[in-house]
Amino acid sequence: xxxxxxxxxxxxxxxxxxxxxxxxxxxxxxxxxxxxxxxxxxxxxxxxxxxxxxxxxxxxxxxxxxxxxxxxxxxxxxxxxxxxxxxxxxxxxxxxxxxxxxxxxxxxxxxxxxxxxxxxxxxxxxxxxxxxxxxxxxxxxxxxxxxxxxxxxxxxxxxxxxxxxxxxxxxxxxxxxxxxxxxxx
Numbered sequence: 001x002x003x004x005x006x007x008x009x010x011x012x013x014x015x016x017x018x019x020x021x022x023x024x025x026x027x028x029x030x031x032x033x034x035x036x037x038x039x040x041x042x043x044x045x046x047x048x049x050x051x052x053x054x055x056x057x058x059x060x061x062x063x064x065x066x067x068x069x070x071x072x073x074x075x076x077x078x079x080x081x082x083x084x085x086x087x088x089x090x091x092x093x094x095x096x097x098x099x100x101x102x103x104x105x106x107x108x109x110x111x112x113x114x115x116x117x118x119x120x121x122x123x124x125x126x127x128x129x130x131x132x133x134x135x136x137x138x139x140x141x142x143x144x145x146x147x148x149x150x151x152x153x154x155x156x157x158x159x160x161x162x163x164x165x166x167x168x169x170x171x172x173x174x175x176x177x178x179x180x181x182x183x184x185x
Contacts, residue, residue, distance in 0.1 A: 004060075
């Protein structure tokens with residue numbers, strides 16, 4: 001059991017039968033009245049974010065989220081197939097569970113598949129990936145004002161904004177959380 005006074009970002013709990021993850025929290029001590037905890041919590045199954053307040057003494061059971069390393073095998077129509085690296089068991093997930101998680105992931109790469117009580121609710125891509133640029137416009141000398149960028153399509157089909165000196169065939173490092181170019185690989 002976790003009391004509201006012990007909330008931290010990233011903790012997952014069961015509140016009224018649903019599983020929530022704490023996105024943001026703030027302990028508030030008003031001049032008049034009792035203290036309370038103001039939170040932004042995200043329903044891990046639906047993805048909706050809600051603001052709620054709790055008394056610091058309220059307690060909630062902690063929810064155990066299983067994160068399993070799985071290899072992304074291939075897309076088959078509307079299904080995405082993954083294989084557990086430990087027991088070679090395969091599962092197929094729909095696009096609504098995947099979301100944008102595979103935007104920067106190539107086939108045969110390892111991702112984390114998140115589940116609660118056996119129900120898969122999301123897929124987490126690696127934090128950083130190295131991908132090859134398949135098409136981009138050439139950058140010309142003298143086009144730079146300051147930090148000028150141009151769109152580039154990487155091998156997974158996603159578009160990333162890169163500096164002008166990056167050309168077709170270059171491998172670049174991308175932060176999958178923001179989709180930003182980090183450096184050449």
